[in-house]
Amino acid sequence: MEYIRGRYSWVIKPMLMIYDVFIINLFSFYMLSFNNEELHFFSYQWLNNKYLLYGIYSVVFWLLSSYLVKFYHVYRYTSPFNIISLLVKQFIAYTVITFAFIGIFRSIDLEAFVTFRYLTNSFLAIALMKFLSYYALKFVRSYLKGNLRNVLIIGSSEAAKELSEVFLKKKELGYNLKGIFSDAKEDYKFSGTVKDCYKFLDKHSDIDEIYCAIDELSEKEVTKFIQYSEKNKSNIKFIPSTDKILTTRLKTDYYSYLPVLSLQEVALNNEINKFIKRSFDVVFSLFVIIFIMSWLSVILFILIKLESKGPLFYKHKRHGINYKEFYCYKYRSLRTTNEVQGTYVQENDHRLTKIGKFLRETSLDELPQFFNVLKGEMSVVGPRPHMLSYTDDYSKIIDKYNFMFRHNVQPGITGFAQVNGFRGEIKSDSDIINRIKYDIFYIENWSLLLDIKIIFQTIINIIKGDNNAY
Structure with missing residues (x-):
């Protein structure tokens, strides 16, 4: 499970949902001309109002399709290309949903071009807000030093070092690197050994995420970090060796070009x-x-x-x-x-x-x-x-x-x-x-x-x- 402690960015997701649903209904009111004939799918009188019926339909199926497409799964490390990919997937899904509505209620007579224009304009407005919020957060992290996450890196692998460089150089991601701990004896700026990290964690309960180079740690060491994360509601993630095939058992995210693994949410x-x-x-x-x-x-x-x-x-x-x-x-x-x-x-x-x-x-x-x-x-x-x-x-x-x-x-x-x-x-x-x-x-x-x-x-x-x- 992903934990977010003491942050307000979680409000953005429901606000974007409300905005998106508002847009598709507002644009439908001005761009779709539902005729005034009674719908024959049900006999209830209130169904004469086709805008109300479409409004209920759109809210239900927008939320359902966005959940299946994972439309709102946008994180600080998500690339603009991935956002465009999400927009395209949701556009295709919601286009099918809209034409299905017209097909179910055959008394609604809308030209395909009019419907497509409505969908295109709606998604342009949705895409604009999605990118505005995405880059606004980057600005807040880079220049206002807000929306930061305190992180630790455990390990000295090349992937761990490259990840530390990503955190230090890409300020717009909003990662505040508090230390790098490793038992490796080499000329690198480590904050201490793995044992020192346990002492550090005992004194600091504000660590949001711990990144472990898992192949360098024993099962006992990994267990301690997982137990700390569970107790303090921190996220634990794993840095795989670059020469290993990534397992499908864990969720893979990419920070720039670097793969990072985390415990996947299973159906159970x-x-x-x-x-x-x-x-x-x-x-x-x-x-x-x-x-x-x-x-x-x-x-x-x-x-x-x-x-x-x-x-x-x-x-x-x-x-x-x-x-x-x-x-x-x-x-x-x-x-x-x-x-x-x-x-x-x-x-x-x-x-x-x-x-x-x-x-x-x-x-x-x-x-x-x-x-x-x-x-x-x-x-x-x-x-x-x-x-x-x-x-x-x-x-x-x-x-x-x-x-x-x-x-x-x-x-x-x-x-x-x-x-x-x-x-x-x-x-x-x-x-x-x-x-x-x-x-x-x-x-x-x-x-x-x-x-x-x-x-x-x-x-x-x-x-x-x-x-x-x-």
């Missing part, structure tokens, strides 16, 4: 889908907690206590969305309550209790994670959360871009990888590689029906038994 994270998924999670979790865990926990408390000392529940740290750490709950299945760093439970593990072995084979030990779901730390379905100690190890095997993409959504109690046989102990590199592949497929193809399918498949696997469940 848009507001409507998040609401649908969250509502399903809450209802499903409450059902499990009230009708299953309420009586099962009492029975398990007695059985677990009879076999070994310790609590009913066991908690361990995991990485959630954007690497946020949280305590993941389980019914205790081991004699020990201390997590051994980087150690999954193995087949015939001596630490397992008899009841614990049954709980793990049936996956009932995972049920307390429905409390994590209620707290908003997990989802019912999603990529399984890893032990903290595994995150750094796995990132050395998996492409960093894919690994970060996996942490862009809430982890789940069950997941697409798990129902396809990739769960539990990691015996080889191929296990974690395939697990990530299934997780990414789930993120890119999410739907509520897919969640329901995974839940049913999980229940079937529990009944049938899973060779990897131990």
